Amino acid sequence: MRILSYVKxxxxxxxxxxxACVAAMLVAVSMFQGxxxxxxxxxxxxxxxxxxxVSTEFKIEGSNKKIGKGKKSRNNKINLKRKKKxxxxxxxxxxxxxxxxxKVKTKNKLNTYKKTNSIEKNxxxxxxxxxxxxxxxxxxxxxxxHLNKIIDDDMSNYKKAKVCYDYLINNTHYAxxxxxxxxxxxxxxxxxxxxxxxxxFMAMMKYLGFNAKTVDGSTAMAAGGYSYxxxxxxxxxGDTYVxxxxxxxxMTNGKINYYRFCKTYSEVSGAYIK
Numbered sequence: 001m002r003i004l005s006y007v008k009x010x011x012x013x014x015x016x017x018x019x020a021c022v023a024a025m026l027v028a029v030s031m032f033q034g035x036x037x038x039x040x041x042x043x044x045x046x047x048x049x050x051x052x053x054v055s056t057e058f059k060i061e062g063s064n065k066k067i068g069k070g071k072k073s074r075n076n077k078i079n080l081k082r083k084k085k086x087x088x089x090x091x092x093x094x095x096x097x098x099x100x101x102x103k104v105k106t107k108n109k110l111n112t113y114k115k116t117n118s119i120e121k122n123x124x125x126x127x128x129x130x131x132x133x134x135x136x137x138x139x140x141x142x143x144x145x146h147l148n149k150i151i152d153d154d155m156s157n158y159k160k161a162k163v164c165y166d167y168l169i170n171n172t173h174y175a176x177x178x179x180x181x182x183x184x185x186x187x188x189x190x191x192x193x194x195x196x197x198x199x200x201f202m203a204m205m206k207y208l209g210f211n212a213k214t215v216d217g218s219t220a221m222a223a224g225g226y227s228y229x230x231x232x233x234x235x236x237x238g239d240t241y242v243x244x245x246x247x248x249x250x251m252t253n254g255k256i257n258y259y260r261f262c263k264t265y266s267e268v269s270g271a272y273i274k
Contacts, residue, residue, distance in 0.1 A: 120262040124158040127236045129209025139183040143203055146187045151208070161234075161243075164204040165261055168197060168245045169252060197246035198230045205243075211235040212243075217274040219247060226273060234262070242268060 135143055150163050171190055178185025182196040183203065192200070198214045205212035212234045219229035231244040244260035251259055265272065 118158075120258070121156075121158040123236050123239075123241065123262055124161050125156050127157055127210065129157065130211075131209040132206045134206065135183070135203060142183050142187055143200075143207060147204060147207060157210075160208050161205065161210065161262070162258075164201060164208070165243065165245055165248070165258075166256060168201055169249045169256055172197065172245075172249070174246070174249070192246075194246040195230045197249070198232045198244070201243060201245050202232045205232070205234060215274060217272060219244075219273075220271050229272075231260075231272070236262075239264070242272065 133140065146167070147164075150167055151160055155163070168186065172186050173191050174193060175191035176193060178189070178192040178196045182192060182199045186192045186196050186200040202212045202214050212232055214230055215233050216228070216230040218226035219231070221227055229247075231242060231247070234241050234243055241262045241264060242260060243262060248256065248258070248260045251257065260268065260271075
């Protein structure tokens with residue numbers, strides 16, 4: 001009896017403390033359950049917790065939408081740049097096929113050209129090339145071997161003629177003894193007279209497709225008067241032009257000036273008599 005009365009006495013004295021402890025434990029248990037529900041089930045019986053989850057999901061979706069828009073905008077910019085490039089390419093292609101608003105018809109890529117400030121370039125580039133092979137045996141083999149060394153199919157007409165002209169001047173000196181075997185003398189041994197110079201240059205031009213021939217007559221001397229001479233003529237669009245690598249070689253002093261390269265007779269007036 002004493003024990004029961006002792007327990008009752010202390011129970012009523014500490015009733016408030018006991019109620020407070022029980023309440024704290026209940027709150028703790030409810031919080032623990034709420035956290036576990038959110039962590040494992042993704043659901044909550046509490047309206048406040050549900051609202052928090054919804055607001056978090058909204059923010060995440062919003063941020064994803066923004067990222068998506070950013071990607072789309074970048075892709076749009078890249079696509080616009082690509083479209084601009086393709087438009088520029090199309091325009092350049094149209095320009096290359098037209099001239100002064102009119103279409104220029106060309107048979108192949110090698111015969112296309114545009115006008116430049118050089119008269120000689122325009123003369124040569126406007127010509128249609130028709131290669132003619134007329135040599136035989138050893139001479140033809142030597143000529144083709146040297147042409148293959150210096151000529152590229154992508155070169156313009158002007159470049160081809162100039163390369164051959166330069167090649168003869170830079171690799172040949174004036175000497176007798178080559179007539180009767182001009183191709184070998186000039187291209188293999190590196191010497192010749194005006195006859196060999198002009199013959200080999202004519203052969204090179206014909207194999208490239210130019211309408212070329214050698215002509216003989218007289219040329220003006222530096223000391224005065226005229227002497228026998230041979231040079232090359234090339235017809236371009238019906239007009240005749242002088243090419244004279246041997247005289248050009250005599251006039252060259254470390255630099256080729258092209259005084260006798262693709263010139264009309266009026267442009268070298270008094271220099272030749274046919």
